[in-house]
Amino acid sequence: MSISRALPADAHRVSALAIETFPLACPPGTTQENIDQFCTAKLSPESFEAYLADPRIRIWFGGHGDELLGYVMSVSGEPDDLVIAEAVSARPTVEISKIYVRASAHGSGIAQQLMSVAVENARAEGAQSVWLGVNQQNERANTFYERNGFLVVGERRFQVGDSLEEDFVREKVL
Numbered sequence: 001m002s003i004s005r006a007l008p009a010d011a012h013r014v015s016a017l018a019i020e021t022f023p024l025a026c027p028p029g030t031t032q033e034n035i036d037q038f039c040t041a042k043l044s045p046e047s048f049e050a051y052l053a054d055p056r057i058r059i060w061f062g063g064h065g066d067e068l069l070g071y072v073m074s075v076s077g078e079p080d081d082l083v084i085a086e087a088v089s090a091r092p093t094v095e096i097s098k099i100y101v102r103a104s105a106h107g108s109g110i111a112q113q114l115m116s117v118a119v120e121n122a123r124a125e126g127a128q129s130v131w132l133g134v135n136q137q138n139e140r141a142n143t144f145y146e147r148n149g150f151l152v153v154g155e156r157r158f159q160v161g162d163s164l165e166e167d168f169v170r171e172k173v174l
Helices: 008-025 032-042 045-053 082-087 110-124 139-147
Strands: 002-005 057-064 067-076 093-101 129-135 151-160 163-173
Touching: 002 110, 008 032, 008 045, 008 057, 008 067, 008 093, 032 151, 045 057, 057 110, 067 110, 082 129, 082 151, 082 163, 093 110, 110 129, 129 139, 129 151
Parallel strands: 093 129
Antiparallel strands: 002 057, 057 067, 067 093, 129 163, 151 163
């Protein structure tokens, strides 16, 4: 498996992967309509073009050859949400905004590779911590983050379409 930094030309490919993998992280009660609304608003090719144009945002993807299996997106800077800003203890900080892997690649090690690249990049940029939000019902993801040293430091509500989901805020001090 190889990991590559996403370039503007990759926006459509990463968007397609994001739209495919986002539902895997949603709790069972999340409606398809809400998932579709979120994907249209946050995971469209145009959204990824904007993300890749933002100097605070880094995206990496991994896979075999032309087949993308997973991606991670990090965002440097102070959290916009006051609840998160109060929960995260170490500054400067970087958010691991998105990390998703195709179901067929679960257990392959690609999520670990992607996380390692994002954390090492944050460290190289001088971050003292990395943080993320994860649905409280996503046991697989919560176990992965615990293994990677992310501790629960708070909670937030996360909008998916018309639904407000309950997330843990997790932080890893570097």
